[in-house]
Amino acid sequence: MRIEGKGRVDRLAPVRFRFDGVEYRGFEGDTLASALLANGVRLVGRSFKYHRPRGVMTAGSEEPNALVEVIDGRQQTPNVRATVQEIYEGLEAKSQNRWPSLKYDVLAVNDLASRFLTAGFYYKTFMWPRKFWERIYEPLIRRAAGLGSLSGRHDEAEYEKAFAFCDLLVIGAGPAGLMAALQAARAGADVILADEAAQMGGRLLADSAEIDGKPAQDWVAEVLAELEAAPNVRLMRRTTVTGAYDGGTFGALERVGLHLAARPDLPRECFWRIVAGQAVLAAGAQERMIAFEGNDRPGIMTASSLRTYLNQYGVAAGKRVTIFANNDDARQTARDLMAAGVTVVAIIDARPDASVAEDCPVYTGAEVIGTTGRHGLTGITFRYHGGEVQLATDCLGVSGGWNPLVHLTCHMNGRPQWDGALAAFVPQAGAVPGLHVAGAAAGVFSLGHCLAHGAEVAAAALAVLGHKVAPIAVPQADEAGYDIMPVWEVKGSRRAWLDFANDVTTKDVRQAAQEGFASVEHMKRYTTQGMAPDQGKNSNIGALAVLADATGRGIAQTGVTTYRPPFSPVSIAAIGAGGRAEGFAPQRFMTSHSASVERGAPMIEAGLWYRPSYFPRPGEVTWRQACDREVAMVRSAVGVCDVSTLGKIDIQGRDAARFLDLVYTNVFSTLPIGRVRYGLMLRADGHVLDDGTTARLAENHYVMTTTTAAAGLVMRHLEFVAQAYCAGWEVRFISVTEQWAQFAVAGPMAKTLIDTLTQADLPFMGCALVQLGDVTARLFRISFSGEQGYEIAVPARYGEALFRDLLARAETLGGGPYGMEALNVLRIEKGFITHSEIHGRITAFDIGMAKMISAKKDCIGKGAALRPGLLEGREQLVGLRPVNDAMISAGAHLFAPGAEVKRENDQGYVTSVCYSPTLGGYLGLAFLQDGRARHGEMVRLVDHLRGIDLLCEVSDPVFYDKEGGLLRG
């Protein structure tokens, strides 16, 4: 019901929206909850376990009941809090956890069976028979469980993430937060003020308070105007600071587009990482419920939320309102409602000595013991002076006191402390370095004191940063104390709810204690209290108070469960913003990319690089046809392949040679200028790190190549070795991977092709600078195919031109481009290793290169490589050829023929396989126990996954041109 003249929604801007298919009207500035209440809609959801009818309970982000699905285009977002969701024209929301409809929900039958469905029901019931679990119990539970549903489609909406930095982050824009921000702003600090609501002001928007004799809202407007105008202040509305992390880093979720109909390119949410020199937590406090019988009916709400709906939205949540409280604060709700013309039937105050001076009946020392109303509250029963009184009422505002929102102070393992006078937990000072707590969050409850505290705490925080702070004037406001008598539950025979979202009652908590789950952490997990979307914001303190009572321990001794980020739910899409599809990882393209794509080459990812898999020709249906042709082409004519992805590191200095001797197992100081040598690099633990060729361009100038996969790894390793072990050495290096586009030209016609470009008579493993017109290129005579081979490198700007030019020349000679598939076949035929073989658990000994560890010098990893056990009795690199040339697979395991196929008999595994068109059958590279001594023997190859079980002949890993005659040409 809307109240004329109240609230700050825009009455001139009506907004149409739909809930469960019915169209309603609200106003701009409404939340879904306020608009539904204005339309008299009280039933908005069903509870998790018992499917009890539920209505809006709060007016904030802590809402446990009014969780709905919002449908917007292709988006379907479950568990949206109706108290947070602002309405917009065309908003479509749906209740959840009910079937077939909200009013007639079949699973409400659970409520009738509630005496069996208490804490631990699932644990006890679905234990046996064991085989029922997977087929029967789990699907059954899955169907019944969960709140809301997803669309089942990819979330293709935009999300954003961003970084922000400030001197002072102020969390919460209520009275304390606004004063903190104002103090910091005037001190010239770089300030961010973040608040989770659409409008800043916190409870000042919801209360009828006065500041300096004016309505508090006017003061808020003035302060915000000053802050908006200050160049050193950023206001972040709709932004919830969700977590406090190391080093002054805070996580925050901004709802960017959720209050609007979806529009192109507008992010739904933005996840901020805010780095703050210091921070002020002014998150305020949250009102808690009291557990009494039937306290979960629609129409039973927190007393302060009634005030919020009235003052902020101009909505009366009921026509005949009753208040049930244990403190003074709830009186204001009654007064505001009466002033607005709403009937307040009674105030039921649990305190025997409370004042009775109000304009409505006040019952002191009384407590509510029962409620009626199937889909919404119709009446209550309360105990008063030993008798029971019944009242007809459609709305009950409850206040069990206020809990300071200490959450962020606990995110780094801090625990809040019990304050008996406030009957609440308050933050422990210094629990998060640099985070200062102000206002109600610190247990300062009067408005006047909050204003002063906010300014004072901000000044203290700024002093830490070395700012000189002139204290600002604190406006005058009510400084009345907060009187409370703890009341956690009204003991009764039936169910009194603590956790509304997860349907946990006082009875469940007592049962947990009785069954031995007496620690608060155990009770939580046994009853699921605090594990719903509100994460116990509405129930943790009440539940532990009941547990304290059940176990006879005090509340302080019982303690709280661990508070963890996030403070309120954060969508994974926001945290992972930008990481979907192309944003997952950078794409690295070679200069030949478009030329390869033009030729129809499918791309294959090699690390971040995109490399052509093969170059299909007309008539070729499978990749194998193209691959076989490309292999034959390289073996018979000439092929061109872009090998720019290999890491290239330029190394210079008087100690460059000495440095290479330190990082490589073999010697590079003896390498003549103009020559290239293959090198093997070890990790500190003696296993192979990488291999590659290094060329000596000049006396003090080398260029090292790494594998594509390990380029970054090798760079990091070289930096470590240089910085940790080589102080004073004259050696400098830098990656030139991106500087040079490099192409392999391989095949019996390779030299013919190269000779058409430049005159250079290079010996095998030679290198030289050559001129291609005005461009100085580097030419290397190296081969990864086993054929006569060159690699030619030009500055990357010329890469595409040279690639296209080389292809034209190769095609003239009967050759052409070859891709990764053919490259792989060529190297397997030749027994060349890649990171399929040197996968991290491999030693030089395993790959038959133990002799490459020079005896004449030390090198990184040498001592570790020579350890006993690494030089004998290991699996060694071998070649495999299956009998009958049947197909084999990488990943298959090897066994002695006749041995049972079980782990204990495992003798090795296959790392690489290919079909070799050159040799007319499958080839494999494998690691086999004592493999080098077993050439000619048969082994059994088993791949359970692909159903392969056959015999292979063990051979030398080099299948093709063992002597290397072709290579050397």
Add this chain to the structure above:
Amino acid sequence: MVNLIAKSPLWGQAPLVSAGVTLAEVDLGQVTSIAPFDMAVPGFPAPNTVVADGAARLVWTGRGQAFLIGGPVGDWAEVAAVTDQSDGWAGLSLLGAGAVDVLARLVPVDLRRLAVGDCARTQLGHMAVIVIAVAGGFELLVFRSMAQTAWHELATVIKMRGARLAC
């Protein structure tokens, strides 16, 4: 005789003008890595700064390393390891009032603190980047092979900024 055609990393990419920023590829000219053998050599920029070296700029790019952008190597070859990097990097310029705001989506460093003459070696999304503050915005150097991704990521956040501004 071969005459090879040169192509810039983002060859053919038109500038993007939107949401208060202009994103464009820039030709950095000659880029040379200067890594002095003695790090205390005079004229070498302090960390995170750019010094003028004649008509060129000497931009600090890491421990004991700076890039000489837009000029000849001169005497550096006598005291430093000198490596051509002209083709290894793509140059982007992001100018306009929204430049800091756009980069706040991708770069985890407070770029408001960078004045002309400052630079930072950090990351742009998952990519290594050299950020150089210039009049009215920034120059960004990313690995040549990642130029398309850098453009795509910047264009995406510019698009979202535009949508935010339209609200």
Add this chain to the structure above:
Amino acid sequence: MRITCPLCGPRDRREFYYYGSEDYLTQPALGDFDAIDAHLHLRDNLAGEVRDLWYHEMGCAAWLLVTRNTVTHKISDVVQVAGGGVGILAKMKPEEGAL
């Protein structure tokens, strides 16, 4: 988490690569297999201050020695590895070393 790089200034943890204990700055002698095993595999699991090696991979490429409290997460010191490596080099050289 943030680490103040001695060259670049305070940076987000995402720019850094973690290696391990400062033990990696020393090298046990060739042939002392027990020492090599201990060096590679045995670590104290301290509740308190540890000194670890981090690499400013997305920044200046400096290797850093970071003193960090595993209980409070407080980082009390960050220094460059380079320059501290003088004494370490001697340990690299075997008796018969020909570097």
